[in-house]
Amino acid sequence: MKRIGYLSEELCSFQNLHKAFRRAFGASGRHQEACEFHFHLEKELLRLKEELEDNTYQPSPYRYFEISDPKKRTISVAPFRDRIVHHALVGILEPVFEKRFIYDSYATRKEKGTHKAIRRAQEFMKKNYFFLKTDVAKYFDSISHDILMELLRTKIKDENVLILAERIIRNSDTSREIQEGVGLPIGNLTSQFFANVYLDPQDHYMKDKLGVKYYIRYMDDMVMFSDSRNELKSLLKQMRFFLRDRLKLVLKERVTQINTRLHGLPFLGFRVFPNLLRIRQENFRRLKGRMRQREKEFENGLISEETFVMSVRSMFEHIGFADSLNLRRSLS
Numbered sequence: 394m395k396r397i398g399y400l401s402e403e404l405c406s407f408q409n410l411h412k413a414f415r416r417a418f419g420a421s422g423r424h425q426e427a428c429e430f431h432f433h434l435e436k437e438l439l440r441l442k443e444e445l446e447d448n449t450y451q452p453s454p455y456r457y458f459e460i461s462d463p464k465k466r467t468i469s470v471a472p473f474r475d476r477i478v479h480h481a482l483v484g485i486l487e488p489v490f491e492k493r494f495i496y497d498s499y500a501t502r503k504e505k506g507t508h509k510a511i512r513r514a515q516e517f518m519k520k521n522y523f524f525l526k527t528d529v530a531k532y533f534d535s536i537s538h539d540i541l542m543e544l545l546r547t548k549i550k551d552e553n554v555l556i557l558a559e560r561i562i563r564n565s566d567t568s569r570e571i572q573e574g575v576g577l578p579i580g581n582l583t584s585q586f587f588a589n590v591y592l593d594p595q596d597h598y599m600k601d602k603l604g605v606k607y608y609i610r611y612m613d614d615m616v617m618f619s620d621s622r623n624e625l626k627s628l629l630k631q632m633r634f635f636l637r638d639r640l641k642l643v644l645k646e647r648v649t650q651i652n653t654r655l656h657g658l659p660f661l662g663f664r665v666f667p668n669l670l671r672i673r674q675e676n677f678r679r680l681k682g683r684m685r686q687r688e689k690e691f692e693n694g695l696i697s698e699e700t701f702v703m704s705v706r707s708m709f710e711h712i713g714f715a716d717s718l719n720l721r722r723s724l725s
Contacts, residue, residue, distance in 0.1 A: 411438060421476070441477065
């Protein structure tokens with residue numbers, strides 16, 4: 394496998410860092426920290442460039458908060474200057490690994506996403522009677538730093554880029570009761586990208602080694618289709634062994650299921666049938682709750698009318714992706 398070098402110059406270039414700044418600033422909500430960086434933009438970017446070039450850059454600790462949507466999660470927020478570095482790093486690594494990813498991997502990739510994953514699932518369901526649906530238990534908290542670095546080294550030989558990636562990967566907080574050397578913080582651009590890279594060997598094992606034709610992955614949600622229940626049982630057994638032995642991961646058994654297309658596939662917030670798409674009730678209830686929250690924020694002057702309208706429009710578009718005319722009428 395060809396390894397790519399000479400990435401450091403591109404990573405550290407002022408142009409790349411400025412592009413990374415724009416992306417981070419656009420996603421920041423323009424909070425005080427981001428605005429202060431913007432005020433001293435040239436000086437701050439040059440200082441960051443110098444630290445990256447001489448390998449003195451060190452990521453700072455994360456700030457944490459918890460959400461329940463629907464399950465409880467700890468979200469990690471990196472300081473703004475670190476988020477610029479995340480964008481700069483992913484910006485140069487993404488094209489390298491994009492060539493490696495299988496077609497039917499849909500998370501955090503350009504021209505992919507949830508809607509295309511769901512449409513692909515419908516296409517596969519029309520051709521197969523059974524489906525196998527599973528995902529990984531505590532996926533982000535279970536990712537091995539050593540294995541992840543090994544996977545990065547299979548494609549990257551630029552040592553400075555690898556040093557930077559390792560510093561970001563190992564910048565974890567063991568005070569959160571996560572074992573040292575394991576786990577990626579939820580909420581970071583780098584974590585999403587690295588988590589996608591981590592399961593790439595599983596994709597190639599299923600497609601190249603086992604010859605699975607009808608296989609889809611969205612982050613750690615994996616679906617396979619077949620006309621044989623026994624074939625799916627066999628594939629599930631081999632998947633368990635590969636994930637355990639190669640990646641030190643285990644499946645979430647309580648959600649793992651083999652079922653028929655008549656019951657519909659629960660996937661990415663929808664229930665998918667060959668010719669029908671329904672939004673799942675629990676997702677619809679959460680969406681209504683978020684809509685009521687946005688309405689209160691607007692009434693109390695916490696968000697602008699433009700933000701409120703864009704947020705509501707986005708929610709209606711999400712519902713509208715499903716066959717949901719009656720649901721949309723109930724919200725009008």
